[in-house]
Amino acid sequence: MSLTLLKTELKSNVKMLLIFMALITLYGTVITLMFDPDIGQGMNELAKSMPELFAAFGMKDPGSTMLDFLINYLYGFILILIPFVFSILLSYTLVARYMDQGSMAYLLNTKYGRKAILQTQIVVFVLEHLILMTYTTALLLFCSTILMQESLDFWCFLYLNIGLFCLHIFLGSLCFFTVCVFNEVRYSIGCGAGIGFLFLLIQMLSDVNEDFNFLNYLTPLRLFSPEKIIEYEGTGFIGVLILFVVGFGFLVLGKICFSKRDLPL
Template sequence: MVGPLIKREIKSNYKILIIFMAILTMYGSIITSMFDPRLGEGMNALAESMPEFFAAFGMQNPSTELIDFLVNYLYGFIFIMIPFIFTLIMCHRLVARYIDRGSMAYFLNTHYNRTQIILNQAFILVKSIGILILYATVMVIVCSEVMFGGKLDIEKFIVLNIGLLCLHLFLGSMCFMFACIFNEIKYSIGIGAGLGLLFILIQMMSQVSEDADFLKYFTPLTLFNPDGIIAYETESLMYIVLLAVISIVFISVGTVVFKKRDLPL
């Protein structure tokens, strides 16, 4: 790793990480505090009155169990969209803006080669995503224990968040790859952002009704199945491993392309 560059990027980006931690804290703590097993029947009735709305955000199965409640209200949309936005910002700041402005040449004039530099940026991206997901995991566990001591199955919740981490590594590595391939930000960030948002939209649409269920085969987000993960379904656990493997492939492709391509000066 390139020590001076790591220090520079940490100093430049730590405030963004703190901002997104604060956003996740707000949503995570508020949603967790809303849990009340006695409201299960009422939420079921509300879900039945607006099935399309609840289904679109992955909230079609209200439950009296805390972990199921969190899966419905945090892992259907909030804990997917917010870290994804953070990922886009980081890909822009770590790779795309340097290439777009031609300032990547500054780093290449050091005694570090292209592979070292781009893998260094990938390391910071992966580490940042990992810190954000780890923070969200610990934060919700703490909130759950303070508000509803002993109600959360912590072991299952940790496994669930390992799956969430693999999902965001997949999305992050995809955006990183495009940032390495293209010069202009409208392509380097736009394609990754567009695909990510399209995947999320397709996922939401596939949950609205049985007629649209076939759409789940057109988005990789289907590989992240929170209900299957907390049930320890073998297929769901294999899918999160697959997401991690694809992430490695995306970073490898981005690294190879970056190493061989011409960069704007």
């Protein structure tokens, strides 16, 4: 692993990371401050009037507690979509950009080989996601407990966000794998992003109508179940563990494929 490249990549991606932190801050803060247990019944009535729309975005039941409210309005769609877009851009920045701009040759002319370079990029990839998820956790804890003065079960909330981190390791690693396999940007970015958005679309469709429940078996996103995690159900923890293991497998496969492929230098 190249420490010089590691530091360079972390610095060069600061602006992009801050932009996505700002987006999460905007949505996370606004939605958290919207919580009011007294209007829960009104939100339920609104959801009943437009069940398909609410269900499509994972907003089925606002619940009566702060944690239920956050799960319903943040963890069903927003905190899946925003970090996933970050994963797409980060994958391009770490691998595809160098080949697209013809600068990969400069990296390979250093004393570090392909495996060392990819190992460095993988470490940056995981660290960036860890920073984003840690910030998300801290932000929501601050907004709910300090600003709203609502009590949250710290460990329960922590496990929930660890599960979210595992989900994004899976989705992000899928994008990282495709940029390691394909030379052309339209394929390297399009395949990973397209598959990820397809999974998200399938999940949305399966929530809209009971006739589409069979689609649950076609998307791995169902392995991330916030409701099961906060209830400490074993299947909830097993699901996110599977996502993490498969995601780690994508990173390893990406490294292997990159080390053996012909690069457009």
